[in-house]
Amino acid sequence: MNSDISIVALSLQIALFATAVTLPLGMLVAWLLVRKQFRGKFVLDVVVSLPLALPPVVVGYALLWMVGTNGWIGQASESVFGSTLAFTWIAAALAAAIVSLPLVVRSFGAALAGVDPRLEIAARGLGAGSVRTFLTITLPLAYRGVIAGVLLGFVRALSEFGATIVVAGNIPGRTQTVPSAIFTRISAGDTDAAWRLALVSVVLGVIALAIHNWLLKRSPLSGVGRSNEGRR
Amino acid sequence: MNSDISIVALSLQIALFATAVTLPLGMLVAWLLVRKQFRGKFVLDVVVSLPLALPPVVVGYALLWMVGTNGWIGQASESVFGSTLAFTWIAAALAAAIVSLPLVVRSFGAALAGVDPRLEIAARGLGAGSVRTFLTITLPLAYRGVIAGVLLGFVRALSEFGATIVVAGNIPGRTQTVPSAIFTRISAGDTDAAWRLALVSVVLGVIALAIHNWLLKRSPLSGVGRSNEGRR
Amino acid sequence: GGNADKDVPLIFAAASLADVLAESAEIYEKETGKRVEFNFGGSITLANQIAKLDAPVDGVFFVGELPELLLGDLVVTVPNGRIGLVNTLVVIAKENAGNVRTVEDLAGSDSRIAIGDPVLAPVGRFAKQALESASVWDEIKNDLIFTADVRAALAAVETGNSTYGIVYRTDAMGSDSVSIVSEIYDGYSPVVYAGRTLADARNALAAKNYFDFISESKDVQNVFESAGFTVGFSGP
Amino acid sequence: MITFDVRLERPGFLLDVIGEFGDGITAVFGPSGAGKSSLLNCIAGSIKPSGGEIQINGTTVYSEENKVSISPEKRCIGTVYQDGALFPHLDVRRNIEFGWRLIPKNERRLDPLELAEFLGLTELLDRKPDELSGGERQRVAIARALATSPDLLLLDEPLASLDIARRGSILNYLKRVHSEFSIPMIYVSHSITEVVSIASDAMLLRDGRLEGFDRPSALLLGAAVAGGDIDSFENILDGVVGESADHLTTVRIGSIEISTRHQNKNSGENVVVSLGANQIILAAEQPTNLSARNILKGTVSEVWSNQGKVFTEVDVGEKFIVELTESALNELGIAVNNDVFLIFKSSSVDVFDAR
Amino acid sequence: MITFDVRLERPGFLLDVIGEFGDGITAVFGPSGAGKSSLLNCIAGSIKPSGGEIQINGTTVYSEENKVSISPEKRCIGTVYQDGALFPHLDVRRNIEFGWRLIPKNERRLDPLELAEFLGLTELLDRKPDELSGGERQRVAIARALATSPDLLLLDEPLASLDIARRGSILNYLKRVHSEFSIPMIYVSHSITEVVSIASDAMLLRDGRLEGFDRPSALLLGAAVAGGDIDSFENILDGVVGESADHLTTVRIGSIEISTRHQNKNSGENVVVSLGANQIILAAEQPTNLSARNILKGTVSEVWSNQGKVFTEVDVGEKFIVELTESALNELGIAVNNDVFLIFKSSSVDVFDAR
Numbered sequence A, B: 001m002n003s004d005i006s007i008v009a010l011s012l013q014i015a016l017f018a019t020a021v022t023l024p025l026g027m028l029v030a031w032l033l034v035r036k037q038f039r040g041k042f043v044l045d046v047v048v049s050l051p052l053a054l055p056p057v058v059v060g061y062a063l064l065w066m067v068g069t070n071g072w073i074g075q076a077s078e079s080v081f082g083s084t085l086a087f088t089w090i091a092a093a094l095a096a097a098i099v100s101l102p103l104v105v106r107s108f109g110a111a112l113a114g115v116d117p118r119l120e121i122a123a124r125g126l127g128a129g130s131v132r133t134f135l136t137i138t139l140p141l142a143y144r145g146v147i148a149g150v151l152l153g154f155v156r157a158l159s160e161f162g163a164t165i166v167v168a169g170n171i172p173g174r175t176q177t178v179p180s181a182i183f184t185r186i187s188a189g190d191t192d193a194a195w196r197l198a199l200v201s202v203v204l205g206v207i208a209l210a211i212h213n214w215l216l217k218r219s220p221l222s223g224v225g226r227s228n229e230g231r232r
Numbered sequence C: 001g002g003n004a005d006k007d008v009p010l011i012f013a014a015a016s017l018a019d020v021l022a023e024s025a026e027i028y029e030k031e032t033g034k035r036v037e038f039n040f041g042g043s044i045t046l047a048n049q050i051a052k053l054d055a056p057v058d059g060v061f062f063v064g065e066l067p068e069l070l071l072g073d074l075v076v077t078v079p080n081g082r083i084g085l086v087n088t089l090v091v092i093a094k095e096n097a098g099n100v101r102t103v104e105d106l107a108g109s110d111s112r113i114a115i116g117d118p119v120l121a122p123v124g125r126f127a128k129q130a131l132e133s134a135s136v137w138d139e140i141k142n143d144l145i146f147t148a149d150v151r152a153a154l155a156a157v158e159t160g161n162s163t164y165g166i167v168y169r170t171d172a173m174g175s176d177s178v179s180i181v182s183e184i185y186d187g188y189s190p191v192v193y194a195g196r197t198l199a200d201a202r203n204a205l206a207a208k209n210y211f212d213f214i215s216e217s218k219d220v221q222n223v224f225e226s227a228g229f230t231v232g233f234s235g236p
Numbered sequence D, E: 001m002i003t004f005d006v007r008l009e010r011p012g013f014l015l016d017v018i019g020e021f022g023d024g025i026t027a028v029f030g031p032s033g034a035g036k037s038s039l040l041n042c043i044a045g046s047i048k049p050s051g052g053e054i055q056i057n058g059t060t061v062y063s064e065e066n067k068v069s070i071s072p073e074k075r076c077i078g079t080v081y082q083d084g085a086l087f088p089h090l091d092v093r094r095n096i097e098f099g100w101r102l103i104p105k106n107e108r109r110l111d112p113l114e115l116a117e118f119l120g121l122t123e124l125l126d127r128k129p130d131e132l133s134g135g136e137r138q139r140v141a142i143a144r145a146l147a148t149s150p151d152l153l154l155l156d157e158p159l160a161s162l163d164i165a166r167r168g169s170i171l172n173y174l175k176r177v178h179s180e181f182s183i184p185m186i187y188v189s190h191s192i193t194e195v196v197s198i199a200s201d202a203m204l205l206r207d208g209r210l211e212g213f214d215r216p217s218a219l220l221l222g223a224a225v226a227g228g229d230i231d232s233f234e235n236i237l238d239g240v241v242g243e244s245a246d247h248l249t250t251v252r253i254g255s256i257e258i259s260t261r262h263q264n265k266n267s268g269e270n271v272v273v274s275l276g277a278n279q280i281i282l283a284a285e286q287p288t289n290l291s292a293r294n295i296l297k298g299t300v301s302e303v304w305s306n307q308g309k310v311f312t313e314v315d316v317g318e319k320f321i322v323e324l325t326e327s328a329l330n331e332l333g334i335a336v337n338n339d340v341f342l343i344f345k346s347s348s349v350d351v352f353d354a355r
């Protein structure tokens, strides 16, 4: 039980870290894809979507290669930290981030595309620069899709297994997340412990969903044209 | 190579089947979640989101238990087909559908929520019943999010591995999909073949993405307020 | 069972044997006209599917004691003996191996060592046994990287993310970018991939026929041997 | 005929009105935020009232008591929403044809393309609403509602951002549609000219309450007298076109005849004339040598005043209301039963098709 | 001062106008689809023209040739969009304060809460735009634009769906803001009363081309004469308030004095008076015993006619234009240099604050 808690803590740490990466990155990419025209747009689209098209295990092997001594991430981290990131929790977070990025980008993209550009124009006209306009108009108006994207990304990161176990291994106390612990328990025939951990996953998911729904209620647009006086 | 083609064909069949299930089901659930108030709404939300929170392997075991001789799906199918669905391509499709449903529901939900209810009201006032209004007004206006959801769901189904291999196995010619074939090649040490199949996955993903983007361009709202005359 | 074709046995086999077993099945079909189907996966996962979830299966082809333990009474030995593909463990490293020459040397290496997870992969169990009998386990415990399977351990070394690894000889031989620094001959249970039939399986007889065939066919044995396995037999 | 008893509760606002709309054109006016759109939306079914009952031509479409609430698509009401509510994903043609396609062929009375033609939208048929000007969008909304050949037409400030010329022609068109197909209309507007020229009845809403319901002229007078926001009272009279000559057209109103600007109308046509109470000059003696084409002798039948405005009712065969100042009243010695002369210019008279 | 030379190409529409707006209030009018909103959007920077050049107070904000295109937020322009474009996720207060917060404290000249108060929005501050009536939304849009204390204000039919009382008070407020802070304004409207009462210049657009640019009265006359959609010509004159008594106020215009309805103004205040050309009666002889409070003697200085409408210019010290019929012209024997009397009612005169 005690170790369960530390496993959950590590899983949360990894998922939060992954979300902290995918949130700004996904927003940037989604914004580029939705609002900008540039060469290589489709390539960018493909690159961020790839992890969805590939089985996570393959993503894991590709990532393992990238963080390895021949990969560019590996060489960078070797010169900074003196070792590769593989088999550390950072590698797990990286894997989780990469795997959840496509979900985040798609959600954000659809959300941004739904924002009426006339309102952005109006904000510009009222003196707001493009960054402020994005933060005060675009983002709040895309709120629903944004938090849906964050939910998807976070929960996907929490449940990530295939890529994580390849690039981060399954080292109890260091890289063993809830999913790899579940898999370990199943394999060891300790079904009860496995289901207990699965239940923990479910609880985490439910909490995330509850927070999501609560945030949705606080949405700047919630109720608009909907809740009021039984409009149908 | 020849067998690669049949693996791809089977994978496509499974993913298409899964999409054929998640498209209407996801739409129904998203619509219920976004537009209706009812008891058990949160439970429904949790149930469709669960597969995202759980590692696919766990989903696979849960599903295997359900389609097995003791589960209700298993008993139903046993009385209809005379056998359980476990280790058949239908089980694979089921697994893919369940795992991709949360993505589909989230995307559809955000898309439906973005539709201005006043337009639906206007359509009703012009004589369109609720179904027609949904099909001619709501759906086209949610178009972008809907096809994003279909893309996510389809591609996720294509790359599904963890749950599939548990519930449908990895039987060449019968239930071996691209992801499980990749896993097999890696395990057998045939790295080249594994990468070749991964490349196939990528190509399938790119094709799906290209179709998605093409559909997006044909979107009923494409260009609105955006492409015209350099509005910024 | 889920087997569509009657009389075609479904055998759950370790994914690492996918290639050799597929070839053996081709030979089987060519010479007898009979077919056999495999479901490939991790030995332990497959054993769990069979033991816990009643998977429709006629035979198994696994490695290690754990799957056997999981299956327990379900397995029946093929009457005229059992075929075993024997493998051994090796210590691998990238080209410049430093000064590790034996398993014992790992103790002082102070480097990452990738092994299969003893719970998840039979190869990890064998490696743990070997390390324990070499009395280095406790010393290197913190340097060990547990991977999901043997291929992941191999890949960890290949990509430079782990300095050493302990894998099967067959896997090491298949890789261009690692070299074997030490062969481990003892200190762990024999690594034997064993084919058996399952009690009460619908096509147990057909499965038995296949096992009988491959234990006799010279062609099949050539396939196994050229993949690096030693073919061995043991009595009932 | 629509009878309604609608209660709609909102934070800081309560709409609570009982009344009925006849089969003519009823104007609804009142200050911004009075509840005009809300009332229309309740009738159309786009908003569910908090209570009350609504009947359209005898059918109860909403009743709190009987838990009736017929869905909007079954009410056969055409609505021109204040904000247009055009479908952004459909081009102009599909917007206009949306409701039209849904009615049986034999009930289609107005052709979408002819409507588009009339409303000057023919060249815009392939555009999306987002590519239209404000006034163009308004015209599409009108066409879309008309094309459904509704049993009742609700118009929520349909001409707010249109130029005067277009306003006039659309008003005339609406009147023609009204008389040809006898579609009752409810027309929200802030423009007195519009209200007077189109409506047979008028309703004044203020703060969610019904403040008046009468003929437009009478209601406007009431509002004017109450010191409301109505600038001036209009005399509205039924007439028949007489001769046209010399850039003038005469119109016979009961026993009298007046001169108006030249009208493109045939002799004998029924018309409605409108003449501002503040455009009529009173004279105590027969004036001579005036440019004004209308000089009518009559008797003062009533005099009243309010907030510095004095009104007299003068009977010249028909009754006209004249606004004048107190000083003029005193100076001319105007009192009930005195004889006076009404003077007004032919260009002060507006002539509309009769409804 | 804004000088513009704007070309904007669209399928089926070409806006191609060269001109300038002064520092007063310029009205822009013209039929629906003429390009009024497009021109404003080009100036505001919300649309990028296809070519040309725009300068605001000497700064080039757009130039095709020099590849200049200053972003909208740097142009210091307040815009009231035709469709409001309120931020749906912000309540009324935050909508109004949006731009206000972005300007340095010492440049804030209009207080958002006072604006809200004046525009009758105080009770709606916590509402979202979706919970407002059409007219309320329009007022929020006006408040939002004004609160930024812009260097230039663009108003695209800002009062289209407001009642007359509110219209008047907002117009007056805009005029006060204009004179107090000397903010130039460009005002799109279809209402002649509005244009006449607020604007010092007027621009007529039609089919994307500039058809006229002049004082509003002159332009309206031109349009009227050209048989355009302008119903009637207004005489617009500068005056000074004189005495108020007896529900009447006198206004001195140059050398003459006229009576108007009672005005809440102090003696000596500068005003603008407006009097419809069709509200003046001409008499050949001094009339007596009339209710009309204004009888002015003058000399006919010009006579012209168009499409059955005859106009005379009469000099009574100031020049007034009078619309009359041909028959009256002949009957009274009116010709240049004849003496005539102008007769009009005090209630026919509209009095506005001077700009």
Ligand SMILES: Nc1ncnc2c1ncn2[C@@H]1O[C@H](COP(=O)(O)OP(=O)(O)OP(=O)(O)O)[C@@H](O)[C@H]1O
Binding pocket: A228, D010, D011, D013, D031, D032, D033, D034, D035, D036, D037, D038, D039, D082, E124, E130, E131, E132, E133, E134, E135, E136, E161
């Ligand atoms: N969705 C809403 N939620 C809450 N209050 C609303 C909503 N819509 C309108 N109101 C309020 O209800 C009142 C009546 O609104 P309504 O739209 O009926 O006014 P109106 O008479 O049409 O005004 P206008 O002439 O400005 O369009 C107003 O005070 C308005 O603020």
Ligand SMILES: Nc1ncnc2c1ncn2[C@@H]1O[C@H](COP(=O)(O)OP(=O)(O)OP(=O)(O)O)[C@@H](O)[C@H]1O
Binding pocket: B228, D124, D130, D131, D132, D133, D134, D135, D136, D161, E010, E011, E013, E031, E032, E033, E034, E035, E036, E037, E038, E039, E082
């Ligand atoms: N986004 C657009 N794409 C293409 N054409 C447009 C677009 N917006 C407006 N137009 C067209 O440009 C012309 C001018 O439009 P504009 O909005 O400037 O007219 P307007 O004078 O403001 O008319 P209104 O009084 O009806 O608002 C119209 O013919 C209109 O159809």
Ligand SMILES: [Mg+2]
Binding pocket: D036, D037, D038, D082, D156, E133, E134, E135
């Ligand atoms: Mg309204």
Ligand SMILES: [Mg+2]
Binding pocket: D133, D134, D135, E036, E037, E038, E082, E156
């Ligand atoms: Mg416009």
